[in-house]
Amino acid sequence: MGLFSNLMNKVFGRDDQDTAETPVSSAESTPAPSAIPGEDALPVSAPVTATPASISEVDVTAIMDAKEKAHPEDLDWKRSIVDLLKTMEMDSSYAARKEMALELGYTEAQIEKDGSAEMNMWLHKKVLHKFAANGGKLPDGLV
Numbered sequence: 001m002g003l004f005s006n007l008m009n010k011v012f013g014r015d016d017q018d019t020a021e022t023p024v025s026s027a028e029s030t031p032a033p034s035a036i037p038g039e040d041a042l043p044v045s046a047p048v049t050a051t052p053a054s055i056s057e058v059d060v061t062a063i064m065d066a067k068e069k070a071h072p073e074d075l076d077w078k079r080s081i082v083d084l085l086k087t088m089e090m091d092s093s094y095a096a097r098k099e100m101a102l103e104l105g106y107t108e109a110q111i112e113k114d115g116s117a118e119m120n121m122w123l124h125k126k127v128l129h130k131f132a133a134n135g136g137k138l139p140d141g142l143v
Contacts, residue, residue: 003090003100004130010088011131012058060136064088078142081124097123104130 008014064077068087075083085092094116101123102108111119132143 002103003096004103004127007085007088007090007100007127008130008134010090011060011063012134012136013063058136060131060138062137078139079124081120081127084124084127101126 064084064087067089068075068077068083071087073086075087077084077087081097082092085096090096097120098111098116101111101119104123104126106119106122106126110122128138128143132138
């Protein structure tokens with residue numbers, strides 16, 4: 001899982017267990033008899049998974065503001081990718097930011113040409129757009 005996936009999981013309240021597949025034993029995979037002749041039913045003891053809450057219900061601003069307020073440093077996640085990552089207690093080093101930028105489509109050539117400041121601005125904007133695209137609620141004008 002990439003750095004951006006880790007960030008999304010932290011912000012949207014998912015963890016690795018929510019997205020991991022549960023292995024099914026051979027006893028669990030035996031289909032039950034079907035009421036319809038010629039069709040197999042679902043396995044008798046197949047795990048039932050609830051449909052996750054709509055991502056659109058996630059108030060990213062409230063989550064980030066609460067974490068920012070609880071952080072010992074004076075941060076501004078709305079304006080800085082470094083602060084956004086620190087707010088979520090993630091690695092905010094240049095190497096981590098570069099890795100995330102590359103993961104999201106920024107190129108080495110762009111980094112070499114434009115420098116780290118441009119990369120940081122692009123990355124911050126891209127992350128906020130990704131939050132919004134996945135249903136996260138953000139303040140008007142931020143995205």
